[in-house]
Amino acid sequence: MTQEQRSGRPDEDRARVSRVDAPLRGPFLLLFGSAVLWLTLGSALSLVAAFKLLPAGFGSCEWTSFGRLEAAARNAFFYGWAGNALFALNLWLLSQLGRFEIRNGWMAAIGGLFWNLALIWSTVSVIISGPGAYALLDFPAGAGPVLAVAFALAGLWPVVAYAKRPTGHSFAGQWFVVAAAVSFLLAFVLAQVTVVWAPAAGVAQAVAHSWYVRTATLLWLGGSALGLGYYFVSKVLARPLHAYYLASVAFWTYFLFAGWTAPASLIGSPVPLWVQSAGVVGSMMMLVPVLLVGLNLLGALSQEGGWSRAWNSTALRFISVGVVAILFSLVLAAWAADRSVNAALRFTSFAEGQGVLLLYAGVSMTIFGAAYAALPRVSGSRWPSAAAIHTHFWASFLGAVGSAVSAFAQIGGASQTMAFVGLVSTGLLLAGHLAFAANTFATLLKGSPAPESHPAQD
Amino acid sequence: MNDRNRHSDRSRPRQGGPGPEGFSDGRLVEVHSQIARNKQEPALGFSMTPIFVVFLFCAFGFWAGLYLTRNSRGFSASAFDLDAPVVSASAGPVAFEPDAAKGEKLYLANCAACHQPTGMGLPGAFPPLAKSPWVAGDEKRMIKIILLGMAGEVEVAGAKYNGNMPNVGSALKDAQIANIATYVRSAWGNAADPVMDTSVAEVRKALGARGQLSPKEILDAHPLGK
Numbered sequence: 293m294t295q296e297q298r299s300g301r302p303d304e305d306r307a308r309v310s311r312v313d314a315p316l317r318g319p320f321l322l323l324f325g326s327a328v329l330w331l332t333l334g335s336a337l338s339l340v341a342a343f344k345l346l347p348a349g350f351g352s353c354e355w356t357s358f359g360r361l362e363a364a365a366r367n368a369f370f371y372g373w374a375g376n377a378l379f380a381l382n383l384w385l386l387s388q389l390g391r392f393e394i395r396n397g398w399m400a401a402i403g404g405l406f407w408n409l410a411l412i413w414s415t416v417s418v419i420i421s422g423p424g425a426y427a428l429l430d431f432p433a434g435a436g437p438v439l440a441v442a443f444a445l446a447g448l449w450p451v452v453a454y455a456k457r458p459t460g461h462s463f464a465g466q467w468f469v470v471a472a473a474v475s476f477l478l479a480f481v482l483a484q485v486t487v488v489w490a491p492a493a494g495v496a497q498a499v500a501h502s503w504y505v506r507t508a509t510l511l512w513l514g515g516s517a518l519g520l521g522y523y524f525v526s527k528v529l530a531r532p533l534h535a536y537y538l539a540s541v542a543f544w545t546y547f548l549f550a551g552w553t554a555p556a557s558l559i560g561s562p563v564p565l566w567v568q569s570a571g572v573v574g575s576m577m578m579l580v581p582v583l584l585v586g587l588n589l590l591g592a593l594s595q596e597g598g599w600s601r602a603w604n605s606t607a608l609r610f611i612s613v614g615v616v617a618i619l620f621s622l623v624l625a626a627w628a629a630d631r632s633v634n635a636a637l638r639f640t641s642f643a644e645g646q647g648v649l650l651l652y653a654g655v656s657m658t659i660f661g662a663a664y665a666a667l668p669r670v671s672g673s674r675w676p677s678a679a680a681i682h683t684h685f686w687a688s689f690l691g692a693v694g695s696a697v698s699a700f701a702q703i704g705g706a707s708q709t710m711a712f713v714g715l716v717s718t719g720l721l722l723a724g725h726l727a728f729a730a731n732t733f734a735t736l737l738k739g740s741p742a743p744e745s746h747p748a749q750d
Numbered sequence: 751m752n753d754r755n756r757h758s759d760r761s762r763p764r765q766g767g768p769g770p771e772g773f774s775d776g777r778l779v780e781v782h783s784q785i786a787r788n789k790q791e792p793a794l795g796f797s798m799t800p801i802f803v804v805f806l807f808c809a810f811g812f813w814a815g816l817y818l819t820r821n822s823r824g825f826s827a828s829a830f831d832l833d834a835p836v837v838s839a840s841a842g843p844v845a846f847e848p849d850a851a852k853g854e855k856l857y858l859a860n861c862a863a864c865h866q867p868t869g870m871g872l873p874g875a876f877p878p879l880a881k882s883p884w885v886a887g888d889e890k891r892m893i894k895i896i897l898l899g900m901a902g903e904v905e906v907a908g909a910k911y912n913g914n915m916p917n918v919g920s921a922l923k924d925a926q927i928a929n930i931a932t933y934v935r936s937a938w939g940n941a942a943d944p945v946m947d948t949s950v951a952e953v954r955k956a957l958g959a960r961g962q963l964s965p966k967e968i969l970d971a972h973p974l975g976k
């Protein structure tokens with residue numbers, strides 16, 4: 293990785309921009325740039341919130357109370373970072389696989405603009421007037437429709453690229469990304485209606501909310517991340533995925549059962565028993581796609597020195613860590629859905645640790661890996677600093693693992709030592725994200741050469 | 751056109767994409783859709799995998815069906831936990847059946863801390879339930895103690911205890927108390943009749959809201975059998 297960083301002749305500093313990538317440049321850089329800004333903002337808010345868990349604490353200002361900071365940080369990470377980054381990367385991935393040259397990129401840019409404006413509005417509103425009752429839907433009611441329209445403009449491009457692919461052939465990575473985009477929009481609109489605008493009666497609201505959270509987390513973020521995983525594992529290793537013919541089963545079972553895992557978070561609450569039991573069954577059934585995705589991806593990585601090759605490729609190093617973390621967190625979720633285990637873990641920090649594994653060690657790492665591969669190809673300039681990449685990898689890896697360990701260790705009860713470990717880990721995450729942000733913006737500021745004149749699509 | 755070389759451009763940084771030997775995107779899609787069509791990879795030889803997956807999938811599906819039917823109380827919208835009575839669509843609520851196994855779980859969660867899982871109590875502190883005359887005979891005696899607790903000096907199996915039992919049962923449902931009593935009255939060598947939830951409801955209603963009972967009050971109403 294390091295020898296690539298030394299720039300020799302000036303033109304060696306340039307990566308080639310293909311015909312597919314060239315028209316993507318504007319929207320991709322806008323979306324990804326804002327994603328990185330949200331990432332650093334969210335990590336900074338998380339760090340302040342983590343200070344709040346220490347006895348020393350500071351301040352008693354309402355605006356900096358733990359609940360508000362935590363909600364703002366969660367939204368910034370979820371919609372700001374992962375959302376924007378997946379708009380960019382999913383569009384990029386499907387353009388590559390479908391040889392799709394985007395014509396109306398301005399629509400994606402407008403969508404991204406409104407998405408970010410609505411997010412700024414809701415972040416300010418969460419900080420000033422407090423979050424609502426429902427996590428991930430706790431922005432002002434008016435921001436919901438704006439986000440939905442913005443998503444339709446910015447997030448549905450993978451569907452267009454898929455529909456316009458030149459051959460009838462398709463690849464598992466495409467299925468995951470397309471289904472992820474469609475299912476998020478569907479879930480978001482339904483959740484807006486049933487939770488915010490025309491609230492369903494009684495516990496149906498809680499059921500709808502839990503369904504939305506799981507769909508958005510597992511299908512949109514998780515599904516997109518697995519799609520990127522399918523692509524990069526095969527691409528970087530230059531070999532077909534292990535037992536690839538099972539990928540369609542993995543895909544369908546994943547998208548079938550992910551939504552049904554939702555009521556597992558409501559076990560023991562006054563929702564009808566069969567709904568709770570369906571959640572238990574859904575969580576257990578998720579082990580089927582977990583096994584099959586593992587067979588496809590980890591199987592390919594385990595053959596002929598795949599892991600060491602993954603380790604030596606920046607993109608695949610991040611992505612293989614991400615895929616392993618996603619699968620592991622789903623196994624943990626299935627275990628915790630068992631009724632007797634759930635009775636012990638229900639009101640503890642277990643779910644938080646599992647969420648950290650899924651989002652920070654899983655989805656986020658996968659996005660980083662994909663960005664390390666995609667950004668140079670779109671922007672036309674290389675990553676300027678290998679040291680920053682190393683810092684980023686270790687800081688975000690150790691930060692995510694440390695945060696999860698801190699949450700798991702406090703299952704039995706709050707511990708000051710572990711709250712401190714959590715604080716240090718959140719600091720590590722912020723450090724890693726700052727290194728990534730510095731590297732990203734250095735890349736973007738280097739500018740780019742004009743696209744090459746000869747056809748260079750691949 | 752050489753597909754494999756098209757993207758392996760020396761000017762591209764390695765972290766900017768796969769190494770020179772990486773797949774091109776077109777080839778990646780092609781190779782995989784070929785595998786998906788042929789459903790086999792003779793060179794890699796894992797023909798056993800599909801059979802294994804089919805079996806596993808069947809096992810999961812079987813378990814899921816079993817679990818759902820056993821833990822859904824007939825998909826009733828008014829059953830909220832596993833202790834809810836089984837409701838069938840036609841016959842209304844099914845009658846309560848005393849269940850010593852459920853009682854044992856409840857006993858271990860609510861009673862065993864003092865009376866011990868063995869039912870032997872702790873000498874000098876908590877009286878035994880095993881072969882205790884307080885447990886046998888009139889079920890109302892035991893129900894009252896579980897519901898309201900008991901404070902004062904008692905003599906059980908020749909030993910004196912000056913205990914103070916809290917009103918453990920006020921937070922439990924009638925059916926749960928009935929199951930606990932049924933379990934205690936049938937475990938550790940006890941052999942008294944099972945207790946119905948209706949008896950608990952009756953006693954609870956008759957007692958109303960009041961504090962702990964004294965041993966004398968209980969023994970006056972329900973003398974120990976010999």
